[in-house]
Amino acid sequence: MNCMIEKFDRLRRTYPPQMSSSLVLPLLQLMQEEKGHLSEGDALFIAEYLGVPAMQVKEALSWYSMLYRAPVGKHVVKVCRNIACSLSGAERLLGHLEKKLGIKAGQTTADGRFTLLEVECLASCGTAPVMQVGDTYHERLTLAEVDRILQELS
Amino acid sequence: MSEPRIFFNFPVTADSHTLAAYRARGGYRALEKALGGLQPADIEAEVKASGLRGRGGAGFPTGMKWSFVDKQSPTVYLCCNADEGEPGTFKDRWIFEHASHQLIEGMLLAAYALRVRHAFIYIRGEFDLPLRRLREALEEARAAGLVGEKILGSDFSCDIIVHRGAGAYVCGEESSLLTSLEGFKAYPRNKPPFPAVKGLYQAPTVINNVETLATVPWIVAHGGAAYAAIGTEKNSGTRLFGISGHVNKPGLYERATGYPLSRMIFGDAGGIRGGKALKAVIPGGSSTPILRTEEIDAVTLDAESVQQAGSMLGSGGIIVIAEGTCMVRLLQVLTRFYRHESCGQCTPCREGSALMDKIIARIAAGRGHQGDLERLEQATKGIMGNTVCALGDAASMPVVSFLKKFRDEFAYFVDTGRSMFGGRLEV
Numbered sequence: 001m002n003c004m005i006e007k008f009d010r011l012r013r014t015y016p017p018q019m020s021s022s023l024v025l026p027l028l029q030l031m032q033e034e035k036g037h038l039s040e041g042d043a044l045f046i047a048e049y050l051g052v053p054a055m056q057v058k059e060a061l062s063w064y065s066m067l068y069r070a071p072v073g074k075h076v077v078k079v080c081r082n083i084a085c086s087l088s089g090a091e092r093l094l095g096h097l098e099k100k101l102g103i104k105a106g107q108t109t110a111d112g113r114f115t116l117l118e119v120e121c122l123a124s125c126g127t128a129p130v131m132q133v134g135d136t137y138h139e140r141l142t143l144a145e146v147d148r149i150l151q152e153l154s
Numbered sequence: 155m156s157e158p159r160i161f162f163n164f165p166v167t168a169d170s171h172t173l174a175a176y177r178a179r180g181g182y183r184a185l186e187k188a189l190g191g192l193q194p195a196d197i198e199a200e201v202k203a204s205g206l207r208g209r210g211g212a213g214f215p216t217g218m219k220w221s222f223v224d225k226q227s228p229t230v231y232l233c234c235n236a237d238e239g240e241p242g243t244f245k246d247r248w249i250f251e252h253a254s255h256q257l258i259e260g261m262l263l264a265a266y267a268l269r270v271r272h273a274f275i276y277i278r279g280e281f282d283l284p285l286r287r288l289r290e291a292l293e294e295a296r297a298a299g300l301v302g303e304k305i306l307g308s309d310f311s312c313d314i315i316v317h318r319g320a321g322a323y324v325c326g327e328e329s330s331l332l333t334s335l336e337g338f339k340a341y342p343r344n345k346p347p348f349p350a351v352k353g354l355y356q357a358p359t360v361i362n363n364v365e366t367l368a369t370v371p372w373i374v375a376h377g378g379a380a381y382a383a384i385g386t387e388k389n390s391g392t393r394l395f396g397i398s399g400h401v402n403k404p405g406l407y408e409r410a411t412g413y414p415l416s417r418m419i420f421g422d423a424g425g426i427r428g429g430k431a432l433k434a435v436i437p438g439g440s441s442t443p444i445l446r447t448e449e450i451d452a453v454t455l456d457a458e459s460v461q462q463a464g465s466m467l468g469s470g471g472i473i474v475i476a477e478g479t480c481m482v483r484l485l486q487v488l489t490r491f492y493r494h495e496s497c498g499q500c501t502p503c504r505e506g507s508a509l510m511d512k513i514i515a516r517i518a519a520g521r522g523h524q525g526d527l528e529r530l531e532q533a534t535k536g537i538m539g540n541t542v543c544a545l546g547d548a549a550s551m552p553v554v555s556f557l558k559k560f561r562d563e564f565a566y567f568v569d570t571g572r573s574m575f576g577g578r579l580e581v
């Protein structure tokens with residue numbers, strides 16, 4: 001964990017010194033970037049590092065939807081299913097992805113390459129329908145475009 | 155006469171988001187002007203005179219919000235609320251991607267007016283390009299002596315810290331945002347005390363939306379009176395309106411307040427897809443009450459006019475729905491969202507949003523019960539006004555307005571087990 005401590009220290013210096021508690025989310029995010037998903041042990045490690053109650057970090061870990069408590073695939077595909085995307089074909093898009101990947105939303109492919117998730121508004125309503133793969137937004141999607149994107153992912 | 159533009163006043167190019175490009179179009183001159191001779195109170199006075207109202211949804215007068223802060227307090231915080239998550243709303247993203255420096259300058263001016271040493275930008279976690287652009291801009295600004303110690307050689311120092319959310323709509327509510335920024339699950343807080351009195355770590359805190367803060371440089375550069383002269387008397391200025399749904403040209407448009415809604419839909423946004431007729435409009439983000447076609451003729455895009463029509467201008471996210479759309483299934487999309495996003499702290503919101511979603515899902519699955527519509531109405535009455543934050547109201551308002559405006563569709567679905575419009579959401 002020594003390499004993590006260095007990264008933690010660097011991030012900590014960017015916040016005012018009296019704000020240790022504010023580092024709960026940034027450190028969880030940093031750890032997730034390193035490990036893919038987070039465990040209760042990770043929460044305890046962060047709590048100890050910051051000197052905040054373990055329950056606080058565990059609660060944050062279980063509450064925010066972008067923190068994963070179980071392994072996810074190499075590529076996490078998030079399909080927005082909110083109002084503007086629904087009006088522009090989100091259900092068709094999701095159905096296509098489920099068929100293509102052979103999994104239901106919420107599942108990971110057997111080879112561990114893809115996790116498919118339904119998410120609420122990605123704030124891209126003007127370019128609906130939208131999905132996010134990893135960090136990258138893909139907007140104004142067509143089914144052909146989805147096929148192309150999947151094919152390009154290693 | 156050309157329309158004044160606070161945001162769309164430059165052509166977007168590959169480098170128009172950079173510090174050099176922003177400076178070339180007059181950027182950071184308002185900050186130079188402020189630090190070169192204006193007092194903090196002068197900035198607040200100009201913002202008050204401008205009539206600027208918050209662009210996050212509630213529309214509270216910005217200058218008045220600033221005036222509530224005890225400037226003698228040893229610590230005052232400024233938080234930019236960039237947790238853009240109200241469905242239908244996608245304006246802050248554009249500002250981050252193309253005008254991060256304008257936001258940074260606005261935050262520095264606000265921080266100077268409020269005597270803030272540490273300011274925060276709470277940005278939604280999903281954003282990728284907006285976040286990268288913001289971080290790049292902050293690095294450029296720091297290197298140029300515009301952020302940090304003794305800005306532009308003055309006695310004013312201010313750091314801006316970017317804090318990423320981790321996926322929770324309720325963080326857009328200001329007190330939840332503070333709880334989240336303090337490192338907890340984002341339960342909203344009872345008000346009063348308001349954040350301006352007791353906010354982040356109990357210190358006086360101003361929380362403003364991205365668009366609100368990014369407007370401040372223009373106000374300081376041109377004067378509050380010039381801003382107040384744009385748009386309507388009670389809702390001055392321009393606004394970024396996002397239009398989405400069944401229109402030919404969805405997107406973001408900057409217009410002076412008071413702009414006709416129908417012109418926005420049929421002119422700017424190119425009318426309804428596939429030459430269909432208009433069925434309904436949600437004028438200000440998903441939580442605002444829906445309007446039927448005949449109710450929008452006289453509506454202009456300012457809070458008073460939209461309110462007179464029975465809805466709210468909210469965040470400026472206009473969602474357009476064409477004839478042939480199933481309103482039962484569309485409401486299901488919204489109730490599912492609010493159920494998912496209820497933070498769980500208040501029983502009426504947690505249980506009520508789940509109950510509403512369950513009933514609507516039942517109806518949409520063709521298994522509605524007689525009395526379901528009355529049960530839904532009863533549920534909204536149990537939620538509205540009985541929760542710590544406005545999420546309960548936000549969950550209830552679409553249910554109330556959809557049932558009121560399209561009751562026949564809901565009754566038909568319950569009676570027959572089928573959608574009047576084949577369950578269509580796309581047209």
